[in-house]
Amino acid sequence: MLVSAVIFDIGNVLIEWNPERFYDAEIGRARRERLFAEVDLHGMNDRVDRGETFRDMVMETAAAYPDWTAEIILWHDRWIEMARPAIDHSVRLLRALRAGGVPVFALSNFGIQSFELGESHYPFLAEFDRRYISGHMKMAKPDPEIYAAVEADCGVPPEALLFADDRTDNIRVAASRGWQTHLFEGPEGLAKRLVAEGLLSEDKAI
CATH class of the missing domain: 1.20.1160 (Paired amphipathic helix 2 (pah2 repeat))
Structure with a gap:
């Protein structure tokens, strides 16, 4: 899919x-x-x-x-x-996807108060279409329950989700649920994946 x-x-x-x-x-x-x-x-x-x-x-x-x-x-x-700097190329990819009409969600292990602090320094954290923040959900990756909660809420079939995460344990659970996955090792690799999926043109992925 x-x-x-x-x-x-x-x-x-x-x-x-x-x-x-x-x-x-x-x-x-x-x-x-x-x-x-x-x-x-x-x-x-x-x-x-x-x-x-x-x-x-x-x-x-x-x-x-x-x-x-x-x-x-x-x-x-x-x-x-401890939470700096922003990875600027990744932020550009986030914004390019949204500008192109692709829904973009966040799924992150983050405390309630620390996420508020992060938002005050990084405005792009408010730019997701939906945000799934572990502190608010009282569960965290790689617990299968947090992936199930995303599936129940987002309205997108699991096999139509592309999940980018830097940890193999988080990726492994997502893949077991049928999500498409990308192990993040740098923004260049994610950019290539987004182009390969037809989500961004090469010039938009720079």
């Missing part, structure tokens, strides 16, 4: 997401490696992505690890510095 809607992940597809890089610059790589080995910061963030309050989760974790309190609080206070 021909693709009739494109679904974008956000982190590392439209916006670079690299907490390790931020902490390397702030506290040095060796200390960052110790921090991430001793404190499950990504697990903390997963709870935020599933709907728990951003500040509460960070402060709870900071209180549990007094040797790392200041460093953990940076996750909240300077979060936007």
Whole structure:
């Protein structure tokens, strides 16, 4: 079936997401490696992505690890510095698709409050036709339930969806449900895929 809607992940597809890089610059790589080995910061963030309050989760974790309190609080206070820069070519693809009349959705693991912060810095996050944000949905990729919820809401048959995500586990579940998928390894590859699907002309995909 021909693709009739494109679904974008956000982190590392439209916006670079690299907490390790931020902490390397702030506290040095060796200390960052110790921090991430001793404190499950990504697990903390997963709870935020599933709907728990951003500040509460960070402060709870900071209180549990007094040797790392200041460093953990940076996750909240300077979060936007971990989520940058925008991947400009991907943003252009998003806008070109919409300009051409192709419905474009977001499906992203993102906390409620952190997504609001992201919106304040990246206006294109308001430009999707539909947004499926895990914090609001109280479920996250790669849980099959979040894909089922998208299918139930969007009105597009699974086989007519093209989903771009940078993680193989997320792609694998989408493919198992019949979605067409693209493992994102850079905007150039996604541009070529969109051209191959007949969704964009080569000049619009630049």
